[in-house]
Amino acid sequence: MKLRLRYALAFGALSLSPAFAADIATPAPGEATLAEQPQAPGDDIFGFTSPSDTGNVGEKSFSLESTTRFGKGNGLYVTPSVKIEFGYAIAENVWVALSPFVTNYRIRDVAGIDNLSRTRFDGLSSELIWRFLPRTPYGLAASFSVEPRWAQLDGVSGLGVNALSAEFKFYIDQVIIPDQLFAALNLNYQPGAQQAFAAGSPWVSGSATNVSAGLTWQITPSLFVGAEVRYLGVFDGAYLNRTLGTALFVGPNLTVKFSEKTALNIAWTPQISGDANGVGGRLDLINFERHQLRVKFASAF
Template structure:
């Protein structure tokens, strides 16, 4: 236990050092505003200048999709609408015996978001699951693609970040019905409810942002079939990201996520834990069209199952690699 604790401590020290190093590397290059920025801002606003120009410029940065797997606090204003295609690829697990193995799962979400009030958004989503798993420990071989349920996401932003008040804070509830177990791929009828606290801070106004999420997601249901075995699980997530503007509309930075997977809906029995690190890229092509791409690799983890306790990484509940591609259009 002491060895495991010291290993976890070293990982957190590495993660914090990576974030601080990224901030220190990005800030000097971005902190000084180019000389022609103020002139450009004045031209856009008819030459009025002053604080109003800075405020209007910062409205173009929507932090909601800025950080990759981590999500920002912005929730939009009344009357805004958005369509999103969001695909998360989960790749590679522990092989079961000799021979080649494959674990590829693509979870795709098609979403429509609207704002019935300022700083309050409602998002309706439909999910698809495309899966190929072969020769994976404790999992049956499967190849299929199917509809994987629906969800509603309710988000309210308590604080909106600005140059004068850099902190943004929101809470989001995500009730969802799913038809496929996320790890095993078995058919099921499962209801889960993710509660998500979203925070972001403008480290350098208009240039560098820090984002953080804390999430708790219990799930309960029953597998389909003659046996009808029950299903209970819960997940805890803490994610952190720092991104800096490297060009007009382009943001890049590192992201660190810590996940714990449990058997039972109230974090009852730990099964796996893992730390993921990787880069995130956000590109806004126009005022209304944007793309976010993020990759993360598991750099540390463990399983509590005695058969895998001495193995590296937490692969019972998580994968070696995650890739997220999110495309959106506002109207």
């Protein structure tokens, strides 16, 4: 599985390399000037896949993001998590944010997981995004992000833990057809460790990866529809030491812009294939869920 993941990462990088090479070249006389550059909407128009935008200097933002993971085996498994994000563009191409989390777990009759029904505060995260490649005359832009996270609940069982992680993210997006078609690619790596609340419990390290790509079509100035592919992996050890499971998610998304700076994005990706280490079956329902649904309302001011 680790070899397959490396192939996926390499394929994603190589597929954009010709466009990247062309974009960093100096435009010839008569080509698009800065004022004529094709622009991408600054909202989450790709679903789970993030854009590279960092907003205008001094711009503040607020978002309410609900991510629901549901479906494991034959039992009931529903875990909606709410992220409340406060963001600020502190400089040109630099954006920071602080986010508290609240998560609900409803688990019943799922093999290997205790029944649970409760809602808890689930820690905090902060994020720094640096857009190191501003939008070029060819419509390409790229950003790097780091998001440290402190959590109080185990991501699968919902039991109380102390968990520390940091997600490193690489975003590329491209204006394919101005005001019509947009594409994005994300490469994410997240090492971390967690400790159960029980006295004497050791810290256990792990890591995760996420390779995702999205394509979005602008139907009207306020309506976008798209689809994305996401390949997720979880590993024992902070450095992708041993593969525990992988899963491929594919699904549609919809974005409605209520104004220039306010939008609603809805994304749904069911798992279409997966592989849990040492467990047979077409899907990995040990480490992942059958479905992941995200609803995000965001506003800038």
